[in-house]
Amino acid sequence: MSKFMSVLLDDKRMEAIKGSGLEEKIDKMFGGALNAFTLELSDDKAKEVMDAFFSARVDSRGFITDVPIAFSRTLFEEIAKAKSLGDDVIDGVLARVDEIKEAAEKESEFLPVPEL
Amino acid sequence: MLQIETPPPHGGRLIERVVRDPELGRKWAKNCAAAYDIKPTLSDGVPIRNVYREIMSICYGFFSPVEGSMKKAEVERILKERRLLNDWIFPYPLVFDITEEELKDLGVTVGDRLLLRLKGKPFAILDITEIWRIDDAEELATKTFGTPEGNPEVVQEPFNAKMPGWVIYKSLKPVVLAGKYTIINEPTFLEPFDRFWFPPRKSREEYARRGWRTVINHQTRNVPHIGHEFLMKDAGFTGDTEPCHGIQVNAIIGVKRAGDYPDEAIIEGHEAVNLGGYIKPERHIVTFTLWDMRYGNPLESMLHGIIRQNMGCTHHMFGRDHAAVGEYYEMFATQTLWSKGIPSYGFPASVNDVPYGLQIRPQNMKEFWYCPVCNEIAYSECCGHTKEKQKFSGSFVRGMVAEGIFPPKVIFRPEVYKVIVKWWKEFGFPFCNAKYVKEKEVRLEVDLPDMDI
Numbered sequence: 293m294s295k296f297m298s299v300l301l302d303d304k305r306m307e308a309i310k311g312s313g314l315e316e317k318i319d320k321m322f323g324g325a326l327n328a329f330t331l332e333l334s335d336d337k338a339k340e341v342m343d344a345f346f347s348a349r350v351d352s353r354g355f356i357t358d359v360p361i362a363f364s365r366t367l368f369e370e371i372a373k374a375k376s377l378g379d380d381v382i383d384g385v386l387a388r389v390d391e392i393k394e395a396a397e398k399e400s401e402f403l404p405v406p407e408l
Numbered sequence: 409m410l411q412i413e414t415p416p417p418h419g420g421r422l423i424e425r426v427v428r429d430p431e432l433g434r435k436w437a438k439n440c441a442a443a444y445d446i447k448p449t450l451s452d453g454v455p456i457r458n459v460y461r462e463i464m465s466i467c468y469g470f471f472s473p474v475e476g477s478m479k480k481a482e483v484e485r486i487l488k489e490r491r492l493l494n495d496w497i498f499p500y501p502l503v504f505d506i507t508e509e510e511l512k513d514l515g516v517t518v519g520d521r522l523l524l525r526l527k528g529k530p531f532a533i534l535d536i537t538e539i540w541r542i543d544d545a546e547e548l549a550t551k552t553f554g555t556p557e558g559n560p561e562v563v564q565e566p567f568n569a570k571m572p573g574w575v576i577y578k579s580l581k582p583v584v585l586a587g588k589y590t591i592i593n594e595p596t597f598l599e600p601f602d603r604f605w606f607p608p609r610k611s612r613e614e615y616a617r618r619g620w621r622t623v624i625n626h627q628t629r630n631v632p633h634i635g636h637e638f639l640m641k642d643a644g645f646t647g648d649t650e651p652c653h654g655i656q657v658n659a660i661i662g663v664k665r666a667g668d669y670p671d672e673a674i675i676e677g678h679e680a681v682n683l684g685g686y687i688k689p690e691r692h693i694v695t696f697t698l699w700d701m702r703y704g705n706p707l708e709s710m711l712h713g714i715i716r717q718n719m720g721c722t723h724h725m726f727g728r729d730h731a732a733v734g735e736y737y738e739m740f741a742t743q744t745l746w747s748k749g750i751p752s753y754g755f756p757a758s759v760n761d762v763p764y765g766l767q768i769r770p771q772n773m774k775e776f777w778y779c780p781v782c783n784e785i786a787y788s789e790c791c792g793h794t795k796e797k798q799k800f801s802g803s804f805v806r807g808m809v810a811e812g813i814f815p816p817k818v819i820f821r822p823e824v825y826k827v828i829v830k831w832w833k834e835f836g837f838p839f840c841n842a843k844y845v846k847e848k849e850v851r852l853e854v855d856l857p858d859m860d861i
């Protein structure tokens with residue numbers, strides 16, 4: 293059974309994917325107040341993510357959760373770059389695994405402040 | 409009588425033990441037998457409580473009619489019946505605890521006046537009327553909160569080292585100096601706390617000035633999301649012949665745990681609700697009380713009732729898992745205390761329906777969620793769309809904040825979110841990290857003026 297990952301989209305992220313053709317794949321939450329992508333991962337890719345990140349788990353809906361926050365941020369960057377929601381995006385994220393792990397180690401003490 | 413009036417303070421008289429004349433304060437400080445520097449209570453080297461917060465809350469009347477560190481007989485009565493020696497109900501022992509070595513060094517005895525210093529400056533005095541020993545702090549801790557056998561109505565699991573209140577009592581030092589406290593050098597609050605400081609005398613004056621006959625309190629230790637805002641708004645319709653005139657937010661400010669929001673963000677976040685006009689400032693006020701949360705659910709709610717009645721509130725909202733941590737207490741334990749009572753704690757009826765009880769009225773509330781069918785923030789006892797509902801899951805909201813996603817208006821008001829980001833910039837983290845927790849207990853919430861003795 294395939295696994296899923298959710299990527300939340302605020303206005304800034306919506307701007308970054310404008311014209312990518314991904315707009316039609318957006319899911320609406322909270323009555324349309326919150327946008328999100330749902331990625332479907334193949335079994336192989338899901339296993340690679342689970343193996344790379346010790347904290348990751350699969351919830352009752354089949355969603356992979358509890359990955360580092362840096363993972364979620366990187367995941368969006370790769371989606372915006374590849375203009376895709378396929379397995380190639382996960383490859384892009386996994387190629388940056390060292391960078392993610394380095395940021396994740398500091399995550400209990402430091403998180404980058406969002407630009408308003 | 410259909411209309412409700414402001415209730416009297418708990419115990420009938422508002423306690424105020426603050427010397428405001430510096431000359432008099434200096435004189436009292438001078439004739440003390442010894443001086444003691446207030447230290448935080450530690451557990452494995454980590455600060456978990458600072459008795460200065462209890463001294464402040466007692467001397468400014470939040471805990472009326474309590475006037476000081478308790479005698480042995482009073483602590484024993486509280487553990488048995490949850491009543492002070494003067495019969496008024498009260499949930500927790502409050503003591504000034506030191507070690508045997510400290511007692512030896514101080515050389516004080518009954519009848520002596522002890523000067524208490526905070527941040528190296530004179531702060532308060534303790535007039536010692538009894539010196540007694542805590543034989544077994546762990547036993548005291550367990551008796552303070554109860555056991556599944558002794559309190560089967562509400563306690564589900566034995567308390568242990570993961571329960572902050574239990575750890576506070578277990579970490580008490582063995583010697584108790586009992587007696588009344590008096591603040592002799594009034595502290596000044598650091599920003600942003602200074603503009604939210606409304607001790608009972610002042611809050612009562614403020615509500616009279618605003619013409620608020622009825623005021624409902626909202627307890628908080630959170631930055632308010634929309635679910636909290638709608639709880640306040642909807643519970644605010646409680647009142648008597650009209651909705652409550654005022655909505656008081658009272659934040660509990662004290663020792664933090666990693667992962668909590670910083671106190672500064674909590675208090676300014678609530679202020680942003682009224683500055684943004686979501687509940688206009690004419691109807692909404694943000695205040696705080698200094699207290700290191702014990703997480704005693706129904707017992708904590710009794711203390712909350714005492715604090716807010718003393719502040720002049722007529723009503724108090726209580727949700728599920730009120731002041732709770734873990735699964736120690738049953739989810740609706742607080743609402744049980746405020747509806748039918750908890751006999752094993754000494755209350756065969758609600759705490760406002762027993763002799764020497766409280767007069768503030770409970771408003772026991774269920775849950776709020778977002779409903780896409782109703783297209784509104786819905787109350788669980790109204791909305792029938794249980795399949796479509798979207799709950800304000802704490803971990804979902806926190807995850808969104810941590811990732812730096814600008815939350816939609818149905819989760820956080822933008823003004824409130826901007827407060828989170830403001831303090832995130834200041835502390836490098838949106839929640840309390842280990843550094844914040846440690847530095848806060850050095851900085852505390854106050855500074856003290858110089859006072860030469």
Ligand SMILES: [Zn+2]
Pocket residue numbers: 779780781782783786791792793
């Ligand atoms: Zn509905």
